[in-house]
Amino acid sequence: MSQRAQRSLETARNAVPEGTFAVGAGLLVAGITAYAFQIVSFRALSKGDYTALNGLWVLVFVVAPGMFLPLEQEVGRALADRRARGVGGGPLIKRAALLGGVLTVVLIVAALAAGGPLSDNLFHGRTALL
Numbered sequence: 001m002s003q004r005a006q007r008s009l010e011t012a013r014n015a016v017p018e019g020t021f022a023v024g025a026g027l028l029v030a031g032i033t034a035y036a037f038q039i040v041s042f043r044a045l046s047k048g049d050y051t052a053l054n055g056l057w058v059l060v061f062v063v064a065p066g067m068f069l070p071l072e073q074e075v076g077r078a079l080a081d082r083r084a085r086g087v088g089g090g091p092l093i094k095r096a097a098l099l100g101g102v103l104t105v106v107l108i109v110a111a112l113a114a115g116g117p118l119s120d121n122l123f124h125g126r127t128a129l130l
Contacts, residue, residue: 034061048124055122056129067107071100 013021038057042050075096079089111118115130123129 049126052123052126052129055124059122064107067103068100071096071103 038054041053045053075092078092082089082092111130115127119125119127119130
């Protein structure tokens with residue numbers, strides 16, 4: 001690698017926090033594999049099966065993380081604050097785990113309560129996906 005390219009790479013590494021490139025590479029791999037999964041599924045399954053699987057995929061990879069992301073962000077912020085003040089994070093983690101568990105139970109109950117319409121409209125009658 002030339003010295004100029006080496007300096008440019010070093011400048012880029014110093015401009016961002018440690019681990020940024022690893023996270024970026026992970027996101028790239030996740031995006032490529034998700035795209036490949038969609039293409040392979042589309043070609044291998046019937047239209048009805050693919051539509052049902054795609055509905056499940058959206059729930060698992062889009063809706064579910066969106067439900068828990070605020071909790072994750074708040075816990076991360078609060079832990080950083082507690083660490084900066086020299087306070088342990090045990091009580092915070094316990095409360096967050098309890099809240100995450102309650103949210104999980106609420107989502108499961110809601111999914112079961114809406115099971116019929118969800119199965120019919122989103123999964124094309126394939127109740128096993130619920």
